[in-house]
Amino acid sequence: MPHLNETLDIPLYMQLYQYIRDTIRDGHLASGERLPSIRELSGFLSISRAPVEEAYRQLQAEGYIYSRPRSGVFVAELDDLQSRSALPAAGKASSSARSTPHVEEDPPLAPLMYDFEYEGVDLASFPFEKWRRLFAECLWPENRSLFMYGDLQGDIGLREQIAVYLRRMRGVICEPSQIVVGAGTYHSLTFLCQLLQEDHRVIATERAMNDGVRAVFDAHAIRLEPIPLDQDGLCVSEIDPAIAKAVYVTPAHQFPYGMIMPYNRRSQLLAWASQHDALVIENDYDGEFRYGGRPIPALQSLDTDDRVILMGTYSKALLPAFRLSYLVLPRRLLARFHSRKHGFDQLASPLFQRTLERMMESGEFERHMRRMRRIYNDKYQAMLTAIQEFCGDRVKVIGAGSGLHLVVEICGKEESRLLTEVEYVRLAANAGIGVYSTLKYELAPPLERNPALLLGFGALSKSAIRDGIKLLGEVWFNK
Numbered sequence: 001m002p003h004l005n006e007t008l009d010i011p012l013y014m015q016l017y018q019y020i021r022d023t024i025r026d027g028h029l030a031s032g033e034r035l036p037s038i039r040e041l042s043g044f045l046s047i048s049r050a051p052v053e054e055a056y057r058q059l060q061a062e063g064y065i066y067s068r069p070r071s072g073v074f075v076a077e078l079d080d081l082q083s084r085s086a087l088p089a090a091g092k093a094s095s096s097a098r099s100t101p102h103v104e105e106d107p108p109l110a111p112l113m114y115d116f117e118y119e120g121v122d123l124a125s126f127p128f129e130k131w132r133r134l135f136a137e138c139l140w141p142e143n144r145s146l147f148m149y150g151d152l153q154g155d156i157g158l159r160e161q162i163a164v165y166l167r168r169m170r171g172v173i174c175e176p177s178q179i180v181v182g183a184g185t186y187h188s189l190t191f192l193c194q195l196l197q198e199d200h201r202v203i204a205t206e207r208a209m210n211d212g213v214r215a216v217f218d219a220h221a222i223r224l225e226p227i228p229l230d231q232d233g234l235c236v237s238e239i240d241p242a243i244a245k246a247v248y249v250t251p252a253h254q255f256p257y258g259m260i261m262p263y264n265r266r267s268q269l270l271a272w273a274s275q276h277d278a279l280v281i282e283n284d285y286d287g288e289f290r291y292g293g294r295p296i297p298a299l300q301s302l303d304t305d306d307r308v309i310l311m312g313t314y315s316k317a318l319l320p321a322f323r324l325s326y327l328v329l330p331r332r333l334l335a336r337f338h339s340r341k342h343g344f345d346q347l348a349s350p351l352f353q354r355t356l357e358r359m360m361e362s363g364e365f366e367r368h369m370r371r372m373r374r375i376y377n378d379k380y381q382a383m384l385t386a387i388q389e390f391c392g393d394r395v396k397v398i399g400a401g402s403g404l405h406l407v408v409e410i411c412g413k414e415e416s417r418l419l420t421e422v423e424y425v426r427l428a429a430n431a432g433i434g435v436y437s438t439l440k441y442e443l444a445p446p447l448e449r450n451p452a453l454l455l456g457f458g459a460l461s462k463s464a465i466r467d468g469i470k471l472l473g474e475v476w477f478n479k
Contacts, residue, residue: 001169001170001171001295001297001301002015002016002019002020002045003263003297004016004045004047004294011051012047012051013050013051013052013054013055013058014055016045016051016052016055017054017055017058017059020035020055020059020064020065021059021062021064024064024065024075024078025078028167028173029075030075031075031076031077031078032074032075032077033074033075034071034072034073034074035056035065035072035073035074035075037072037073038052038053038056044295045294045295046293046294047294056073060073063076063078064076064078111432112429112432112433112434113432113433113468113471114432114433114434114460114464114467114468114471115433115434115459115460116405116433116434116435116436116454116455116456116457116460116468117434117436117456117459118256118404118405118436118454118455118456118458119315119320119456119458120404120456120457120458120459120460121315121316121319121320121404121458121459122372122375122376122379122458122459123319123459125371125372125375126318126319126368127364127368130359130364131355131359134355134358134359134362135351135352135355137358138351138354138355138358139351143354145350146350146351146354147350147351148350149346149350150346150348150349150350150353151346152346153179153180153181153337153346154179154180154181154182154326154346154348154353155181155350155353155354155357156176157354157357157361158181158353158354158356158357158360159176159177159179159181159326160176161356161357161360161361162176162179162181162326162360163175163176163178163179164360165360165365165366166298166310166312166328168366169288169295169366169369170284170287170288170297170298170300170301171297171298171301172297172298172300172301172310172328173301174300174310174328177334178328178329178330178331178334179326179327179328179329180326180327180329180337181324181325181326181346181348181353182324182325182326182327182347182348183323183324183325183346183347183348183349184313184315184320184323184324184325185212185213185283185285185311185313185315185325186212186213186215186216187323187325187347187348188311188313188325188326188327189213189216189217189311190216190219190220191327191337192281192309192311192327193216193217193219193220193222194220195329195333195336195337196222196246196279197220197221197222199245200222200244200245200246200279201221201222201223202222202223202224202225202243202244202246203217203222203223203224203225203244203246203247203248203281204224204225204226204227204239204240204243204244204246204247204248205224205225205226205227205247205248205249205443206226206227206229206233206234206248206249206250206254206255207226207227207228207229207442207443207444208229208254208255208256208257208438208441208442208443209224209248209250209255209441209443210255210256210441211440211441213248213283214443224248224443225240225243225244226443226444227239227247229254229257229259231259232259232261232262232265233249233251233254233259233260233261233265234247234249234251234254234261234265234269236265236268236269236272237268239272241272241275241276241278244278245276245277245278245279246278246279246280246281247269247273247278247279247280247281248281248283249261249269249280249281249282249283249299250282250283250284250285251265251266251269251282251284251299252284252285252286252287252290252296252298252402252403253285253286253287253289253399253402253403254399255283255285255441256405256407256438256441256454257398257399257407257438257452258398258399258400258401258402258403258405258406258407259398259399260290260296260399260401260402261299263296263302266299266302267302269299270299270302270303270304270305270307270308273305273307273308274305274307278307279307279308279309279330280299280303280307280308280309281308281309281311282298282299282300282308282309282310282311283311284298284299284310284311284312285311285312285313285316286316286402286403286404287312287402288316288317288369288373289316289372289373289376289402289403289404290401290402291373291376291377291380291381291401291402292401293401298310300328303330306330306331306332307330308330309327309328309329309330309333310327310328311325311326311327312325312326312328313325313326314356316404316458317365317368317369317372318356322349322352322356323347323348323349323352324348324352324353324356325348376404376457376458378462379457379458379460379461379462379465380400380406380457382457382462382465382466383406383455383457383465383469384397384400385466386465386466386468386469386470387408387469389469389470390469390470390472390473390474391408391469391472391473391476391477393411394410394411394476394477395408395409395410395411396408396409396411397409398452404456404457404458405454405455405456405457405458406454406455406457407438407452407453407454407455408452408453408455409450409451409452410424410450410451410452410453410476411450418450418451419451420451421437421438421439421451421452421453422437422439424451424453424476425437425453427475427476428472428475428476430475431471431472431475432471433468433471433472433475435453435454435455435472436453436454436455437453437454438452438453438454
């Protein structure tokens, strides 16, 4: 996950060469490890093949990598690699919910023909047969340990695979010992609240957030301090360190509005955390799905001061029913995690953990993710095209370019013609269309704003997306 900057005087190939060289020297790429092909890496970074080819040529000339005919490019064996565990030294972190409006949405008055739910995934594209085969192998008698409760921290083999995958695809540098496998986002967050609640009774957070996440914080009597949002996400300058010494963010795809936090804002947030001895909780719930432009690494990958707690889930990448998630803890929290006595055992199925481990180890998981990015990108483009065709300038898309949902803001030419958010939801429901209000996610709603509706596209086909948006335009705007 190199940060390539075309404004620098340093050519792109040299930036890429230096990044890979330093990654090998630091021991983050092991000898014998396969590198992406020139075509794969240029496509992933959205650059031409020439800089990648030139960088690889230089690395091979200096003995860092070697090519094996019909097999690929691999890291050469070096004697002076630094320890993989060499990470920055850790400091220490220091520190009930503001009342929020509850928006009740009327139940649909007609069966939903088109449900734009944001949690939906494409079931038809999941490799059921391959998962079934890998799962069946876990049921062999020699794997009888998988029928027990499992390690509280998670299967070590899966944690090793997660660490490799996060480094390759999200730029995250961590050890398996820093990873805690959970049974879904809310389970992981419950673990985290148990670690933090003594020192952090108040957590700053984006003004709007997932209601399930908010419920977990509420259940642990952690008060949330809402921070304003702008087009780049959370406004770091508005965080008061006298009130909160921890902040919760969704930088890859702000929920629900979808803004992607740019590099400068991420650096500002990390600088704030370091200056005020604070922690950052990064929820990377669908950060792997980005459409257009270069991939943006996780916030944790930029952290040089051991302050970011990374949360992730496989509910979007795989299926929600598997209940698999993870935490990447800063080293400063590991001792506290191991010293705590939790009120429950490992809730993530050891059988599912081992199946995912085998799927990752075989390379099938990365192939599956590449397919899903293409599929969801096609659906995303179909959604944008349909909105433009059937809604026109009556709506504005907010937070486009990432994730499995987007938000449309109603922006009629005459303010008096706008309905309330709940009325737009009800109109759609009467026609058999499921769209969802964003007001229920607001901790501190702005006094004035246009209606903003959340539409997910993961579970719908491209034809259903087009037909649903067309009907929505007719219902809302008589088009």
